[in-house]
Amino acid sequence: MILAFALAAAFLFGSGAYLLLKRDLIRMVAGIMLISQCAVVTIIAASLGRGRAAIAVAPGDPVSDPLPQALALTALVIGLATVALLLALVHRAVVVFRTAEQDRLAATEAAHEAALERERRADREEVGPAPEEAGPAEEEPADGGRAR
Amino acid sequence: MLLSIALLVPWVSGALLVALDGRRRAVAWLAVVALAANLAVLGVLAAEVSTGGVAQVVTGGWPVGVGIVLRADALGVAFAALSVLVLLAAAAHEAIGGVRSRTFPGLVVLLSAGLTGLFVTADVFSFYVFFELAMTASYALSAYGGKRRQLRAALVFTAVNLLGSFIFLLSVAGAYRVTGALAMDQVAQRLLTVNPNAAVLIAAGFFTAFSVKLGLFPFHFWLPTVYAGARPAVAAILSGAVANIGSYGLLRFGVALFPEQLRLAGVALVVLGAASIVYGGVMAVARGDAAEMLAYSAIGQVGYVLVALGVGGPVGLTAAVLYSAVNSLNKALLFLASGVRGALVAAAFALGALSVAGVPPAAGFVGKLELFRTGVVAGSAALVVLLVVGSALSLVYLFQVYQRRFWRADPQAVGAASPLAQRLLTAALALLVLALGVWPEPLLAFSGHAVEALLAGNSP
Amino acid sequence: MRPGGRDGAPDAVVRVVARLLPGPSLMVAAGLIAKGYAEVGDGFAAGVIVALAIAPSYVALGAEGVEAALPVLRHAPAVAVGGLLLALASGFFPLLLGEPPVSHRPAPGEHVVKIGALELFTPLLLDIGVFLLVVGVLTVLLHQFGRPRREGGR
Structure with a gap:
C-alpha cells in the first residue's frame, strides 16, 4: 500500500465519521458515502505498489494484481445500491416528519x-x-x- | 448441483415476485411457496451433508483459488435451513393477515436468497456480496408498514448496519492485503504466517462488524428502537433470521479463519457476553412495552452465544451452535406471538417464554443444558452462576409480559382475536420448539456435525 | 424536492440539455459494453451513464412530464427485473448442461464469433442484464424523487 492511498483512505474515513456525527440526516448519508468510498480506496490500494502498473500496461511491464479492481467495482455497485436505498429512506422521512434534523x-x-x-x-x-x-x-x- | 439450485430458486422467484403487487393474496402465497421450496432443497442438502460430507461447487469450473467456491457443510446448511424456516413462518404470518406493501413478499424471498448464499459460500468476498444482498433486502423490509415508527426504525437500522457492512468490507480488504487470497481455506492457512498485529486488527474488524449485526452489548444501541419499532413479522425476521448472520459469522470467521486470535480473546468474549446477558436482562425487566422487552431480551440472549464461543473447544462451540439455533426459533416465536391475539396464543407465548428461560419441556432447556456443560468444562463457578442469574432474569421479564398481555381483565384492551390460521401458525411454531425440547437428539447430533465440519479445517 | 424550481418553467438550457442527452448516452453505453472485454467498460458503467443522462430530464420536467415524453420510462421496474433475470439466466444456464454455474459458452479456448471488437459469448448477456438492471433501478429511484408529493405528512 502506498502512503498516499493510506492517507486518502484515512482522510475519507475521518471526514465521514465527522459528518456522521452531525444532526442533519443528509449529512449523515454523506458521511456514510464517504466511509464507503474509504473502503473502496482501501481495496484498490491493497494491490498497488510502486513500479507495478494498474492500468494501461505496456507489454512486458510488471502488472499489479487485477483482482482488487474487480472487488472494488463490485463494492462500488453495492455501495451505490445501499446508499440509494438509504437516500430514499431519508427522503421519505423528510416528507413524513417534515424535518431532516x-x-x-x-x-x-x-x-x-x-x-x-x-x-x-x-x-x-x-x-x-x-x-x-x-x-x-x-x-x-x-x-x-x-x-x- | 443441489447447491446451485438452492441459490437459484429463491433468487429467481424473488426477482419475479418483487415485480408483482405483493398486496394481492396470491402473490403473498407464491412467496410462501417459494420459501417452502427453498427450505425443501436445503432439507435435502442437509440430509446429504449431515454425516460430515460437504457439497462443493466452484463457479465456472475453474480451479479453487480462481473460481469462487461455494461449499455447503453441516454448519452452513443448518443456519440456512433455520433462517429460511423463520422467513417462511413470518411470510406465512403476513400472508394470512394480509400484506400491506407491494414489495414485502418479493423482498422476503430475496432476503432468503442472500442468506442462503451467505451460509454456503466459502469465499470471503462473495460472503460480503451475499451479506449485502441480504442486508439490502432487510433495510427495505424494516420500513414495512410505512408509518412513522417503522420509518424511524428503518433509518436507524440502515444507517448503523451500513456502517457495520463497510467495516466488514474494510476487514476483507485488509485480509486480502495481508494474505493475497479470498477463499476461506487459503486465507486461514496464510493468516498463520502473517504479522500477528495485522491479523489481530483484521479479526477485530470482523468481530465488530458481526457484533453490530448481532446487537451484542457495546454495539447494541440501535437494536431496541428497531425491534420495537418494526412490525412483529419484520422483528421476527430481523431477530430470527438476519441476526443469524452475526452468530454464523462469529463462528465461521472466528473458528475457521482466526482460531489463534479467538483463543487470545477468549476471556474478553466471555466478559462481553456476560455484560450482554446482564445488561439485556436488567433492561428488559425495567421495560413496560412487550416489543421493547423482547428487544432487550434479544441482546441478553446473544450474550450466551458469545460466552459459549469465548469458552470454545468442541463443547463450547456445540453449545454456541445449538443455542443460536434455539434462540432464533424462540425469538421468531415470541415476536410473532406478540402480534397475534386470541386463544392458543397465550400458550404459544408461554412456551416461548419458558424456552428462553430454559425450563425443561421446551427447546431452550437443551440449549441451556449445553451452556451449563460448557460452564462446567471451563471449570468456572462464576459462569454457572451467571447462567442461572440470566435465566432467572429472563423468567421474570417474560412473566411480566405474559401477565400484562394475557391476564388483562378488560377485554377491550385485548381487542379482537386474530384469524384462526395465524394462531395455528404460532401454535405450530411453538410445537416445533416443544418437539425439539422433548426429542433433542437430531438437533444435538446436527450441531455436533456442524462443529466437526467447522473444526475440520483447523486440524491438519 | 420540486422538479423545475419553485416558480414556473425550468431553465431553457436544462430542458434542451435534458432532451439531447439520453440518445447519445445510449451510444456511449453500447460502446462501453462492446469494448468491455478488451478495455475499460462494463454493463454497470454503461447503466450508470444512461441513468445519469436520464436524470436531468427528471429535474427539468418532473416525473410526469418525462414519462409523458418518454413512455418507455414507465416500464422501469419491468426493465430492472428483466435485467436481473437475464443476468441470472446467463449465470445459471450451465446447470442445464450439467456444468457448474457461471461457466460460459463458447468455453475458454473455443472459437468465438466476433463482430469488430464485440465478442459474442454468454457473459455479454450478463453485462446487458446488469445494464438493464442498473438503468431500471436508478430510473425507479428518480421517479420516486421526482414525483410531486401528494401525502406530505399531516
Missing part, C-alpha cells in the same frame, strides 16, 4: 406519542382496521430494495 425528528415523534399509542395497539391486533391518521400507510416502501 435528527433531534427534531425525535421531538416530532414524541409529540405524536399519544397517537402512536393508539396506533401501536391497532398494529398488534393485525386484523383490526389500521387507523388512517398515521401517514401514508398504503404507500409502498422505498423501491430501492430492488437494487442488486
Whole structure:
C-alpha cells in the first residue's frame, strides 16, 4: 500500500465519521458515502505498489494484481445500491416528519406519542382496521430494495 | 448441483415476485411457496451433508483459488435451513393477515436468497456480496408498514448496519492485503504466517462488524428502537433470521479463519457476553412495552452465544451452535406471538417464554443444558452462576409480559382475536420448539456435525 | 424536492440539455459494453451513464412530464427485473448442461464469433442484464424523487 492511498483512505474515513456525527440526516448519508468510498480506496490500494502498473500496461511491464479492481467495482455497485436505498429512506422521512434534523425528528415523534399509542395497539391486533391518521400507510416502501 | 439450485430458486422467484403487487393474496402465497421450496432443497442438502460430507461447487469450473467456491457443510446448511424456516413462518404470518406493501413478499424471498448464499459460500468476498444482498433486502423490509415508527426504525437500522457492512468490507480488504487470497481455506492457512498485529486488527474488524449485526452489548444501541419499532413479522425476521448472520459469522470467521486470535480473546468474549446477558436482562425487566422487552431480551440472549464461543473447544462451540439455533426459533416465536391475539396464543407465548428461560419441556432447556456443560468444562463457578442469574432474569421479564398481555381483565384492551390460521401458525411454531425440547437428539447430533465440519479445517 | 424550481418553467438550457442527452448516452453505453472485454467498460458503467443522462430530464420536467415524453420510462421496474433475470439466466444456464454455474459458452479456448471488437459469448448477456438492471433501478429511484408529493405528512 502506498502512503498516499493510506492517507486518502484515512482522510475519507475521518471526514465521514465527522459528518456522521452531525444532526442533519443528509449529512449523515454523506458521511456514510464517504466511509464507503474509504473502503473502496482501501481495496484498490491493497494491490498497488510502486513500479507495478494498474492500468494501461505496456507489454512486458510488471502488472499489479487485477483482482482488487474487480472487488472494488463490485463494492462500488453495492455501495451505490445501499446508499440509494438509504437516500430514499431519508427522503421519505423528510416528507413524513417534515424535518431532516435528527433531534427534531425525535421531538416530532414524541409529540405524536399519544397517537402512536393508539396506533401501536391497532398494529398488534393485525386484523383490526389500521387507523388512517398515521401517514401514508398504503404507500409502498422505498423501491430501492430492488437494487442488486 | 443441489447447491446451485438452492441459490437459484429463491433468487429467481424473488426477482419475479418483487415485480408483482405483493398486496394481492396470491402473490403473498407464491412467496410462501417459494420459501417452502427453498427450505425443501436445503432439507435435502442437509440430509446429504449431515454425516460430515460437504457439497462443493466452484463457479465456472475453474480451479479453487480462481473460481469462487461455494461449499455447503453441516454448519452452513443448518443456519440456512433455520433462517429460511423463520422467513417462511413470518411470510406465512403476513400472508394470512394480509400484506400491506407491494414489495414485502418479493423482498422476503430475496432476503432468503442472500442468506442462503451467505451460509454456503466459502469465499470471503462473495460472503460480503451475499451479506449485502441480504442486508439490502432487510433495510427495505424494516420500513414495512410505512408509518412513522417503522420509518424511524428503518433509518436507524440502515444507517448503523451500513456502517457495520463497510467495516466488514474494510476487514476483507485488509485480509486480502495481508494474505493475497479470498477463499476461506487459503486465507486461514496464510493468516498463520502473517504479522500477528495485522491479523489481530483484521479479526477485530470482523468481530465488530458481526457484533453490530448481532446487537451484542457495546454495539447494541440501535437494536431496541428497531425491534420495537418494526412490525412483529419484520422483528421476527430481523431477530430470527438476519441476526443469524452475526452468530454464523462469529463462528465461521472466528473458528475457521482466526482460531489463534479467538483463543487470545477468549476471556474478553466471555466478559462481553456476560455484560450482554446482564445488561439485556436488567433492561428488559425495567421495560413496560412487550416489543421493547423482547428487544432487550434479544441482546441478553446473544450474550450466551458469545460466552459459549469465548469458552470454545468442541463443547463450547456445540453449545454456541445449538443455542443460536434455539434462540432464533424462540425469538421468531415470541415476536410473532406478540402480534397475534386470541386463544392458543397465550400458550404459544408461554412456551416461548419458558424456552428462553430454559425450563425443561421446551427447546431452550437443551440449549441451556449445553451452556451449563460448557460452564462446567471451563471449570468456572462464576459462569454457572451467571447462567442461572440470566435465566432467572429472563423468567421474570417474560412473566411480566405474559401477565400484562394475557391476564388483562378488560377485554377491550385485548381487542379482537386474530384469524384462526395465524394462531395455528404460532401454535405450530411453538410445537416445533416443544418437539425439539422433548426429542433433542437430531438437533444435538446436527450441531455436533456442524462443529466437526467447522473444526475440520483447523486440524491438519 | 420540486422538479423545475419553485416558480414556473425550468431553465431553457436544462430542458434542451435534458432532451439531447439520453440518445447519445445510449451510444456511449453500447460502446462501453462492446469494448468491455478488451478495455475499460462494463454493463454497470454503461447503466450508470444512461441513468445519469436520464436524470436531468427528471429535474427539468418532473416525473410526469418525462414519462409523458418518454413512455418507455414507465416500464422501469419491468426493465430492472428483466435485467436481473437475464443476468441470472446467463449465470445459471450451465446447470442445464450439467456444468457448474457461471461457466460460459463458447468455453475458454473455443472459437468465438466476433463482430469488430464485440465478442459474442454468454457473459455479454450478463453485462446487458446488469445494464438493464442498473438503468431500471436508478430510473425507479428518480421517479420516486421526482414525483410531486401528494401525502406530505399531516
